[in-house]
Amino acid sequence: QVQLVESGGGLVQAGGSLRLSCAASGRTFSRYATGWFRQAPGKEREFVTAIKWSGGSTYYADSVKGRFTISRDNAKNTVYLQMNSLKPEDTAIYYCAVETKGRLDLTRTYYYDYWGQGTQVTVSS
Numbered sequence: 001q002v003q004l005v006e007s008g009g010g011l012v013q014a015g016g017s018l019r020l021s022c023a024a025s026g027r028t029f030s031r032y033a034t035g036w037f038r039q040a041p042g043k044e045r046e047f048v049t050a051i052k053w054s055g056g057s058t059y060y061a062d063s064v065k066g067r068f069t070i071s072r073d074n075a076k077n078t079v080y081l082q083m084n085s086l087k088p089e090d091t092a093i094y095y096c097a098v099e100t101k102g103r104l105d106l107t108r109t110y111y112y113d114y115w116g117q118g119t120q121v122t123v124s125s
Contacts, residue, residue, distance in 0.1 A: 002026040002098050002114040009094060009119030012086055016123070020081040022096030022116060030074035033099045035106050036081050038092035045095070050106035051079065059106055086123045093118040
């Protein structure tokens with residue numbers, strides 16, 4: 001079992017920055033890939049970014065490339081999402097999730113086994 005808790009969301013003006021954290025319980029967290037997804041009102045949950053267990057491989061949606069950075073500190077059982085140059089269209093609930101089967105495609109929501117409760121990010125124009 002892995003339990004995930006997101007934090008760091010809030011209200012920010014366009015062009016601003018936020019850093020989200022995803023804190024995990026469970027000794028084996030460091031062995032799993034972790035992803036961030038987001039869901040805006042009336043829209044499906046979409047992939048944002050993911051990182052392999054070692055931190056050596058990262059993946060980003062085109063919409064956030066160059067603005068968002070994912071990282072992890074396995075010693076702290078935490079994954080971070082640094083979000084810069086935020087836009088109003090980044091407004092959503094952000095969720096972190098863990099994939100435990102070693103799948104290659106980390107962009108699919110249904111490949112993830114554990115999810116956090118989400119944290120709201122609101123970007124005002």
